[in-house]
Amino acid sequence: MTSDPADPSEPTSPEGQALQPRRFMHLRWDLDKTYLRTEFDTVKDLIKTFRQKAEDKVAVAGASALLRALLDPRERSHRRVTFISGSPRQMRKVLTAKLALDGVEPDMFILKPNLENLLRGRFRAIRGQVGYKLKALLLSHMAAEHVDEYLFGDDAEQDAFIYSVYADILAGRVDAVALAAILSTCKVYRGDVDEIMAYHRQLFGSGEVVRRIFIHLERRSPLDRFAAYGARVVAIYNYFQGAAVLFEAGALEPRGLLAVTEAMESDGYTPERLANSLQDLMRRGVLHFATIERMSRELAAAESTMGRPVPRFLHAFEDAIGSLENLQRPGPRWESEINYLGIYHEARFRRQQHRFLGIRLLD
């Protein structure tokens, strides 16, 4: 962990003239299946993951490039990254080493006290994520006036649910009664409930700080599973899609977008796969045609430095959106009221169908 960020409210130019307050950006990342390609579906996978060395761990294509681009040294003083992972604390050394190998230096790295949970007989807390992650998010909330938070999770756990509850606590949409009902339904331990409720009292209604929640579709879950969360949650198949959305939001510079594109291509992504990914965002109304045109221009301008991949990508891209040029798809709505209990029970029912009736989770 590092110290709290500097006060961002009054930045000044070298000449001492007052500047417009720059917005702080706080990036919150999950680790397994979001940043790292991790398998933990079986005990064997778990043991393998636990024994892996830092150099054997592999990041999801484009994840480290995106994170490095967002943490550009020129912007670093106004950007902060927190990792909140369900991995045990005993893995801190190897995970920190892996992030260092990728050139990522987190400001805060929160890991789960699994051994403590085990020794105290808190078995539900070993598998459960709601109490742990919600508490960690609230604990590491950066109390800056002008802050934008971008959260990154995956579809293997309950990240969309937890992140949205967190965002709505800050936005003042999940009050104490609603939060208590959610925590009770999720069977969060009493001690964790008390702590979360204490944070809720401090932070409730802090502001609309969570701009986007990116859910990496590691399991390729159907998109409509995230529709109830509204436009704030963006399900992404890869980090090129995440970079495109951040580019549209003005949170990522063109050079960052380029770096992610390059990283994806060196990871084996063909121009067709990248073009398909953009077409998907456009059809879902997440990305607008004007943004895509701007992206194409920026990428074309970089042609001379990139060599062949960019023109190939642009060619594939023209092919992908050519027939959809006049498409004016309204984007997903921003939900002002999310039925968290309904979402929770629906997900639970789906898991039970899978467990007892053998109905595939992806159907």
Added chain:
Amino acid sequence: MAHIVLDSCAGRDGGREALEAAAIASLQLDHQITVVGDESDITAALQKIAHDAERLRVAHARDRCEPDMDAAEVLRQAPRNSVVVGLEIAARDPSAVFVSAGAPGLVVAGAQQILGRIPGVPNAALAAVYPTLRPHGPVSDLFALLLDVGATVECSGDDLVTFAAMGAAYAGKISRIDRPRVALLCNGHGISNAPARAREAHRRLLAAKPAFEYVGCIRADSVTSGDADVIVTDGFSGDVLLRTLEGVAATGESLLRRAAEKFQWRVGVQMLSDGISAIREFTDWENYGGAPLLGFDRAVMVTQADSGRRAFLNAIRLGAKIDRLQVIAGISAGVAEFHGLGAPPASPPDPEAP
């Protein structure tokens, strides 16, 4: 990596199962998949289905073809239908395989307008596989090839010999048969009573020294024996024969269902259920993956109008295999050799290739 172009406007459930097959293929196979149809309908349906958007693209087809329209009418009144749009995409990409459950007449007419013809092929042939009693080739393929089954109803002798060359080249690639046995479908009285086109084809095939083995005429009651790897006929007779085989299989199914009327019969059927399931699996057309339309410079797969998810998936797999084994180039070479046209021109290099 093949580029599968799938028409999602036809098939079971109004094409919904075609879309589901595309979604499954995007998750299971490493191919580029383009789904053609109404973009907004497809996007809305895809929200509910697990798929991999990295491998799946949507191409919008503005017009929808009505099932009761004939091919010429569709091409006139709905020019931007999914078959035309899909074939146009396929025409631009040498690795494309077009898969459709649309009316075979429309697919053939569209392909004739949009795709290039293999040199030496005057008319296209729709090839269907059917199960036989004897295995074929080194991989013991239990299926033989029958062509044409409906693409060219009025055939000449020249068409039939070209079909023989195409069918042999296809079987050589797909079933890995060095010298496929090719037969002409005839009636019960031998070649002397066959129509003029069949007599001409018979004469030319006997006189030629082809890369395949011409085994002469075969009667309809022997097609399932497995004596020939490829059976050649005109589109009309081929369609009749194929439908008859399917009808016999369907009759067998309904007879089995009637066995439920009596308790003893039901017990008997139950005791044979494993064997019956195996036969059902063997004769189920959805397992065959559709019929390749041969004669064009792109792979085209035509599946039955009521194709479900499994049929489309198998058609996609077969289409990808056709691309991987370069079957179209093999057919082109086979036809050129048979007609003495010399080596077919090599396909132009991809200008975008690194």
